[in-house]
Amino acid sequence: MIQKLFILATVALTAVHAHPGSHAIANAAAAPQTIKLKEIYPPAFAIPTAKPEWLELIKDVNITKAPVYKNINGAGPQPEVAGQDPYCDWTFTGCFGKEDLYECPKGQWALTYDDGPSEFSPKLYDYLDQVNVKATFFMVGGQVVQFPDYALRAFKSGHELAMHTWSHNYMTTLTNEQIVAELKWNELVIKEVTGVAPRYFRPPYGDIDNRVRDVAAALGFAPIIWNHDTNDWAYASDPKAFKESWIDGNVTKWANAAKTATVGGISLEHDLYTQTVDAAIRVLPILQKEYELVPAGKCNNVQVYKGKTTVPVANATSSAAVVKATPSAVASSATAPVAIAPTVEAPDAAAAADSAASSAAVAANVVGSGASFTSASAVGLGVTVIAAMALV
Ligand SMILES: *[C@@H]1O[C@H](CO)[C@@H](O)[C@H](O)[C@H]1NC(C)=O
Ligand SMILES: *[C@@H]1O[C@H](CO)[C@@H](O)[C@H](O)[C@H]1NC(C)=O
């Protein structure tokens, strides 16, 4: 059993934006995975190194010269000058870039689930199949390596698959080269498992600015943020401090506002915890009464995969069924087998990631009181969250 380290902290949040990127509560009842990956992937939850050929993609591109911010003591990136946001930084001001997607048209709603696939994902997939609702899943690279069968199942069910980076770090704290690695490794594993290369990503914690947008655009990727945040992860992290009924309460409020709202929604949930999966199943019918539920790419009328107008259905029940990359659909270099690091999901790597992600999650949400926050996603004002400490 993996020792999991959690940070005990009480944080008064001025706004809740973020969510953790690792398992707070595990105890996997995961089915054995049958897909055998050929590529050798970097360790889960560690910032990876880019293949040299990927770096060519940003060589002759103008990239905004925003600072590489520091995540000091897990407090998340902070503006250089309080109250100023020269690079359209969502963390600082809720700023959206021109190409960012973050809402649906009036009457439509996109359910989006981050941080999976996990051992709890199949329960959500089953439910979505049962009610015949398609959603968008933002998958973390290392989680796809751990649960490739689940990623493929979500894809074959007709859900949209998108990226949530490799290591689940704040993207504005990464160098341009690290951003390339985070996205391209994430793309590659989804591509190896499903046969399609995603075009969309969600920055962990919503942390994005124009530098990150420029690097991503040079690789052919665009961001999807959200305009409604359930803060479901906070309930999973500490059900004593964060009331489960707040999730339902907020969703009900959003549903009740459907008639008067000028736009539709993209909501943020997580399929990383048993509690958030249960909440997701509970609240879906509330939204479905008032909105047409469609995935985020579809409601925005965009192609969510590269180089394809129709999505092939992969056959996969065994390693033999892993869909191989179609050379045209992804940068040709992406399929070259280059060994970076042989460790995948080693217990110590997972524990370290848990520790890092938990501490980040605790403080990630604190937006400086001086920041002018304009995003419609601020549903969690004034919440106190206690991140539980546990040895699992
Ligand atoms: C980059 O910016 C410079 C200065 O604004 C401009 O001259 C150049 O054409 C740009 N290059 C590209 C590839 O957009
Ligand atoms: C997928 O499965 C179907 C039916 O089982 C079969 O007809 C088809 O040839 C398979 N496709 C591939 C690419 O293996």
Ligand SMILES: *[C@@H]1O[C@H](CO)[C@@H](O)[C@H](O)[C@H]1NC(C)=O
């Ligand atoms: C919505 O969630 C926030 C915490 O994110 C909570 O403070 C608030 O009471 C909730 N609203 C409802 C109507 O439950």
Ligand SMILES: [Zn+2]
């Ligand atoms: Zn996340």
